[in-house]
Amino acid sequence: MENKSNVLMQRYELGRLLGKGTFAKVYYARSMSTNQSVAIKVIDKDKILRVGLVDQVKREISVMKMVKHPNVIRLYEIMATKTKIYFVMEYAKGGELFNKVAKGKLKEDVARKYFQQLINAVDFCHSRGVYHRDIKPENLLLDENDNLKVSDFGLSALAESKWQDGLLHTTCGTPAYVAPEVIGRKGYDGAKADIWSCGVVLYVLLAGYLPFHDSNLMEMYRKIGKAQFKCPNWFPAEVRRLLFKILDPNPSTRISIAKIKESSWFRKGFYSNKTGTEKDEVSSTDTDASGSCGNGSTAAESKQDSVVPPNLNAFDIISLSAGFDLSGLFEDNSQKRETRFTSRQPASIIISKLEDIAKQLRMKVKKKDGGLMRFEGLKEGRKGILSIDAEIFQVTPSFHLIELKKSNGDTMEYQKILKEDMRPALQDIVWVWQGEHQVQPQQHLQPQDQLQQAQQQE
Structure with a gap:
């Protein structure tokens, strides 16, 4: 290394070599400020310049x-010197999943957990327009809690890499895991190709060996092209059915990730990314999607009428006005986790409306004192179960500010529901959405003006 004392840029203490490739080496390292374990990928600039891999690294x-x-x-971060590029990454203490499979097939429940986590990660990547294109056990790592981590995006492709026909045309990947259409060199759907590779991984986890293997590469490609494989007799019937749908040589009829997630075998003991902290944030009375509590609708209504949201004073309102909102300096507005609106309806009407929307969205409602509600999806999303908090603040008895905020799950899923479902459904009780100057032609009021007018009318 450049620094003989094995201290990189006075920030990381470099340790043992974890692995190496043609153009890079990966070292274990420790942050000198936080003592956190990390992995540092060291890339030689001269080597990647000589072979034209600069764009791939970018x-x-x-x-x-x-x-x-x-x-x-x-x-975590990227650092560079005149001769080296350093990727400071999460350290996966458990090493490669390949090392586990090399010892033999895994138990069904263990294989299923890894497959669930793999599908969750790949689904998320696809939702961001990223196609991995080299999914195999060597690129799947395990952390100290035995959770799977997808790594090595060196061969990944972005959505903008597609040609005018909407397909990818770069042949890459590891032969035994590559989809038939990739071998065919006629263009392929990156998502469909990744799904095939996930199917090969599932087979390897359960069998301990590859579904397509031959000492002659062309013969192996022929088997892949026709999806010629046999399932061992210990494979459950549900797994066999799922694998034949995933390892379908025709990408147009190959099962989608959404359908994989709906399969009975995949759903067993479904792994959730949701943490205990998030579950306990709203320790309240659960209601079903219809918004009715176990004590009956009458009790729910009387409790609803007695809800008194926390008061919002003038200073709070002013601090939320557009002129004082600095969030644009730190985040893309399209990815914001919260949005606010004002309403001239009483709290009971607002709560009733929110519960109706939850019913339409088939989301579970949880309530907590002080005007806080939480909507939770019934199905696992790309980053766990989607949860949305709705908090109502009282300015006057008939003037409220409501904040909607994503508390768990995928931001893109939240934004889609907010835009396509919640905003249109809330239209009849919304006075003004934050950042929008008017709802009706005569209204051009900033939040502080809204407060003043509402108080005068009260």
């Missing part, structure tokens, strides 16, 4: 910054 950096998911290796 793409890998942009992809890793884009795909932040519990089952994807996280990129």
Whole structure:
């Protein structure tokens, strides 16, 4: 290394070599400020310049910054010197999943957990327009809690890599895991190709060996092209059915990730990314999607009428006005986790409306004192179960500010529901959405003006 004392830029103490490739080496390291264990990928600039891989390294950096998911290796930071590029990444203490499979087939429940986590990660990548294109056990790592982490995005492709026909045309990947259409060199759907590779991984986890293997590469490609494989007799019937749908040589009829997630075998003991802290944030009376409590609708209504949301004073309102909102400096507005609106309806009407929307969205409602409600999806999303908090603040008895905020799950899923379902459904009780100057032609009021007018009318 450049620094003989094995201290990199006075920030990381470098340790043992974890692995190496043609153009990079990966070292274990420790942060000198936090004592956190990390992995540092060291890339030789001269080597990648000589073989023209600069764009590939840039793409890998942009992809890793884009795909932040519990089952994807996280990129903490990038550092560079005149001769080296350093990727400071999450350290996966458990090593490669390949090392486990090399010892023999895994138990069904263990294989299913890894497959669930793999599908969750790949689904999330696809939702961000990222296609891995080299999914195999060697690129799947395990952390100290035995959770799977997808790594090595060196061969990944972004949505903009597609040609005018909407397909990818670069042949890449590991032969035994590559989809038939990739071998055919006629263009392929990156998502469909990744699904095939996930199917090969599932087969390997349960069998302990590859579904397509031959010492003659062309013969192996022929088997892949016709999907010629046999399931061992210990494979459950549900797994066999799922594998034949995943390892379908025709990408147009190959099963989608959404359908994989709906399969009975996949759903067993479904792994959730949701943490205990998030579950306990609203310790309240659960209601079903219809919004009715176990004590009956009458009790619910009387409790609803007695709800008194926390008061919002003038200073709070002013601090929320557009002129004082600095969030645009730190985040893309399209990815914001919260949105606010004002309403001239009493709290009971607002709560009733929110419960109706939850029913339409088939979401479970949880309530907590003080005007806080939580909507939870019934199905697992790309980053766990989607949860949305709705908090009502009282300015006057008939003037309220409501904040909607994503508390768990995928931000893109939240934004889609907010835009396509919640905003249109809330239209009849909304006075003004934050950031929008008017709802009706005569209304051009900032939040502080809304407060003043509402108080005068009260």
